[in-house]
Amino acid sequence: MLLGRGLTVGVRLCGVDLELERGAGLGVIGRSGSGKSTLARALVGLEPELAGSLRMNGRELIGAPRSAWAELRARVQLVWQDAATAMDPHLTVRHSIAEARLLAGRDRFTRDDPRLAALLERVALDPVLLDRLPGALSGGQRQRAAIARALAAEPELLIVDEVTSALDRPVAWTIVDLLRSLRAAGIGLMMISHDLSFLPGTVDRVLVLADGRPVEAGPVATVLAEPRHAATRALVDAAPRL
Numbered sequence: 001m002l003l004g005r006g007l008t009v010g011v012r013l014c015g016v017d018l019e020l021e022r023g024a025g026l027g028v029i030g031r032s033g034s035g036k037s038t039l040a041r042a043l044v045g046l047e048p049e050l051a052g053s054l055r056m057n058g059r060e061l062i063g064a065p066r067s068a069w070a071e072l073r074a075r076v077q078l079v080w081q082d083a084a085t086a087m088d089p090h091l092t093v094r095h096s097i098a099e100a101r102l103l104a105g106r107d108r109f110t111r112d113d114p115r116l117a118a119l120l121e122r123v124a125l126d127p128v129l130l131d132r133l134p135g136a137l138s139g140g141q142r143q144r145a146a147i148a149r150a151l152a153a154e155p156e157l158l159i160v161d162e163v164t165s166a167l168d169r170p171v172a173w174t175i176v177d178l179l180r181s182l183r184a185a186g187i188g189l190m191m192i193s194h195d196l197s198f199l200p201g202t203v204d205r206v207l208v209l210a211d212g213r214p215v216e217a218g219p220v221a222t223v224l225a226e227p228r229h230a231a232t233r234a235l236v237d238a239a240p241r242l
């Protein structure tokens with residue numbers, strides 16, 4: 001049904017347009033309160049007032065019929081900052097995955113569906129964890145489960161909001177490696193991260209926000225090596241050097 005069609009999602013927030021093309025990898029950085037999560041939420045339709053305009057493949061969704069929104073929900077998935085609250089604490093991982101498929105209008109996985117096994121393998125999540133509640137998982141497992149839930153919708157763009165911030169660095173790197181493998185498989189990625197070291201090799205471009213507005217954008221290596229805006233310089237200066 002959707003095969004062969006490209007994906008462009010765009011949002012206008014505070015009069016500034018952001019366009020993400022299919023397969024793109026964009027890092028979003030900015031100090032706390034700069035509007036990163038709001039931008040992510042706007043792109044999945046959760047901030048219609050602030051967004052001003054939300055387009056998919058050039059079509060305006062704000063004010064559009066439900067069917068257009070259903071398509072956005074299937075194609076763009078957001079993984080929240082805190083996996084503990086991102087997943088319903090009362091639903092097992094299996095149920096969360098089933099719910100995500102239902103909401104995205106995808107068919108059900110059967111109990112022994114090979115696609116479910118493939119999904120778990122993709123995120124390196126042990127199948128024994130399928131029937132556990134999120135609260136019974138470690139932080140890293142919970143993030144993998146949250147990513148599996150998002151991938152169950154078969155999105156073309158995954159937006160991840162600080163998915164590594166609650167994890168210690170070795171575990172965080174395993175999640176970054178997972179995100180890199182998803183990108184290599186053609187899934188677009190928008191990655192919000194306060195840890196700048198995760199961005200090179202994971203995304204191509206970076207957008208810097210300050211006070212809810214984009215202030216700088218460019219190739220990740222250039223922006224991090226030669227920051228032009230004071231807000232970017234402050235972030236780069238504050239990053240630990242290895």
Ligand SMILES: Nc1ncnc2c1ncn2[C@@H]1O[C@H](COP(=O)(O)OP(=O)(O)OP(=O)(O)O)[C@@H](O)[C@H]1O
Pocket residue numbers: 013014030031032033034035036037038039050211212213
């Ligand atoms: N473009 C905007 N216009 C108006 N208000 C905005 C805009 N962007 C963000 N805000 C508001 O600013 C506040 C902080 O934004 P947000 O949580 O998105 O920041 P953040 O960069 O994700 O912060 P943190 O890193 O702490 O999670 C929110 O109350 C949000 O509604």
